[in-house]
Amino acid sequence: MSAFKVTMLASGSKGNSALISTGKQNFLIDMGISCRALTTRLKEVGFCAEDLDAVFLTHEHTDHISGLGTFTKKYAVPIYSSEKTWRAILSKMPQIERKNCRIIAGGVRCGEVEVSSFEIPHDAVDPHGYVLKCAGSKCAYITDTGFVTETVRQAAEGADTLILEANHDIEMLKNGSYPVYLKQRILSTRGHLSNESAGHFLANLSRVPEKIFLAHLSQENNLPSLALNTVQNILNSASLFNDTRIFVASQTRIVKDY
Ligand SMILES: [Zn+2]
Ligand SMILES: [Zn+2]
Structure with missing residues (x-):
């Protein structure tokens, strides 16, 4: 069983934050x-900002950093x-x-947890x-x-445990x-991952994760049910579904695996 519990506090182009x-x-x-x-949503799941050991930032786009200004003035958490x-x-x-x-x-290394970063192709x-x-x-958080x-x-x-972008349905985006x-921009190699690409990526892993969170869904060009079905169908047709639990993160509500 995974050592990690995940709470997707918010996910999408209007703001992202995940508690692990x-x-x-x-x-x-x-x-x-x-x-x-952030503090309201943390409280909803029984946490407060002081409970955080560290914050990790993926890139400088506003939907990943907008709470930082106030947070850094109020809390002494390493970022x-x-x-x-x-x-x-800092220039923004x-x-x-x-x-x-x-x-x-x-x-x-933060206590018992080793955290490493890796490069991703995106326009930041x-x-x-x-x-x-x-x-x-x-x-892994991707x-x-x-x-x-x-x-x-x-x-x-x-x-x-894998948090993976399933940003858009290609047809919904095109139409x-x-x-x-x-x-x-979204479809480019420095844009965002589609539902289909996420599904094929998962199907090509040597082991499908126990828990998958589909994340950063577009509110315009995707639907939670469509993201879930697309990924599930790809895994099913590759006979890879097994006991994997798939969660779909949301912009407006907390999604967690416990
Ligand atoms: Zn983003
Ligand atoms: Zn971005």
């Missing part, structure tokens, strides 16, 4: 909702990102209190995903990735109301 806990330690990946919304990403964040949000900003260069200065390892368990690189595949390989430049 081992029971002893609690980590947040991304802080794309206001500090107030990790790459050096280039910090530079981009100069009000950030810098004393808890930390640079993650490859990896960091230096975007990363994260892998957390503890007691033989592995959890959103905002234009396609699946070998590095991304390796990050997910062997994970028992939808987004302007052409935005459609092209």
Whole structure:
């Protein structure tokens, strides 16, 4: 059984934040909702900001960092990102209190958990995903990735818990109301992962994770049921479904695996 419990506090283009806990330690990946919304949602699942051991940021897009300004003034929690990403964040949000900003260069050990970062292809200065390892368990966080690189595949390989982007249904996006430049951006190799790509990615792993969270769903170009069905059908047709539990993260409500 996985050592990690996941709470998707918010997921989507209006804000992302995931709480990953081992029971002893609690980590947040991304802080794309206001500090107030974050603390409210943490409270709903029995946590407070002081319980956090560290925060890890994937990239500087607003939907991943918008709560940072207030958070860094109120709480003394170390916040990790790459050096280039910090530079981009600080130029966007100069009000950030810098004393808890930390640079993650490859990896960091936080108590019983080893956290490492890996590069993802996305239109940000230096975007990363994260892998957390503890007691033989592995959890990988992969959103905002234009396609699946070998590095991304390796990050997910062997994970028992996987948070994976299923951003859009390709047909909904193509036929939808987004302007052409935005459609092209999303579909590009530095954009976002579609439901189908997520499904094929999972089917090609040597072991399908015990728990999968489909994340960063577009509210315009996707539906939770469509994301779930697309991924399930691909796994079923590859006879890979087994006991995997699939959760669909939401922009508006908390989704958790416990
Ligand atoms: Zn995003
Ligand atoms: Zn992004």
